[in-house]
Amino acid sequence: MNPLHPMIDFRKVVVNKPWGYEYLMYQNGTVGVWYLFIRHGARTSLHCHPHKTTGLILLSGEAVVSFLNDSVVLKPLSKLMIREGLFHSTVANSKEGISVIEIETPCNKTDLVRLDDEYGRQEKPYESIDATVPIEDTCVQLSHPEHGQQFKYALCGCVLSVEKIKDVSELKHRSPGEVVVVLEGGLVSRTGEPVLRPGDVVSSDTLDRLAGVFAAPDGTALITIRKEQ
Numbered sequence: 001m002n003p004l005h006p007m008i009d010f011r012k013v014v015v016n017k018p019w020g021y022e023y024l025m026y027q028n029g030t031v032g033v034w035y036l037f038i039r040h041g042a043r044t045s046l047h048c049h050p051h052k053t054t055g056l057i058l059l060s061g062e063a064v065v066s067f068l069n070d071s072v073v074l075k076p077l078s079k080l081m082i083r084e085g086l087f088h089s090t091v092a093n094s095k096e097g098i099s100v101i102e103i104e105t106p107c108n109k110t111d112l113v114r115l116d117d118e119y120g121r122q123e124k125p126y127e128s129i130d131a132t133v134p135i136e137d138t139c140v141q142l143s144h145p146e147h148g149q150q151f152k153y154a155l156c157g158c159v160l161s162v163e164k165i166k167d168v169s170e171l172k173h174r175s176p177g178e179v180v181v182v183l184e185g186g187l188v189s190r191t192g193e194p195v196l197r198p199g200d201v202v203s204s205d206t207l208d209r210l211a212g213v214f215a216a217p218d219g220t221a222l223i224t225i226r227k228e229q
Helices: 204-211
Strands: 013-017 020-027 032-038 046-048 053-060 063-066 071-074 079-082 089-092 098-105 113-116 132-134 150-155 158-165 179-184 194-196 201-203 220-227
Touching (some): 032 089, 079 201, 089 098
Antiparallel strands (some): 013 020, 013 132, 032 098, 158 220
16 A cells, blocks of 8 residues: 555556556655556646656657646657656657656655646646556566566567666666666765666666766666667
8 A cells, every 4th residue: 555645555556547547567665667648639737746756758659748838859768857846747749649657756646736737637636546447467567676687578669677786887888779767776976975866767878877987885776668679
């Protein structure tokens, strides 16, 4: 159960939304990873999360993420990090809809403020248990890796690899074009300052450069996302 939403065990349900649906793929004590499907022409509310950061990774289709004064177009495998308190809304441009992975840090579905919404949910909280249905076997849920383990999953024309590395050298020389999500651990400076932390989303090129300088003293668990060959 989620103590901040005690009526819903998000590991066991799909949450229906007026724009599509979402379900929890993975959660540890810090990071939650969600799959979102947004129908063609539908959009999420213009909302913010006052106390958590959000990472978005577009797996398929074309999306536009709008803020209060500007917007950005996303195509696979575009990524975006959204700071605490930043109002944003995502619309699906593609006829087939869009598939998105959302990373929330920390895990808290009640940390939500809606400014505007096409479906009449302005200033309303996150959906109640009435909006949920039992999760299906076809939904991809990720296993938590131990040191040296790697699990692979196929989703929306992409391959997701979940692994826990033993040494910082394993973060180097990764294939270009991949997107990496930090699930636990990360990289720190010589003085112990965090450089890469749980919930961060980076390119494999960025990870390679950082891993050449900084340390991962406690190991690091990752999701690596790449397009299928």
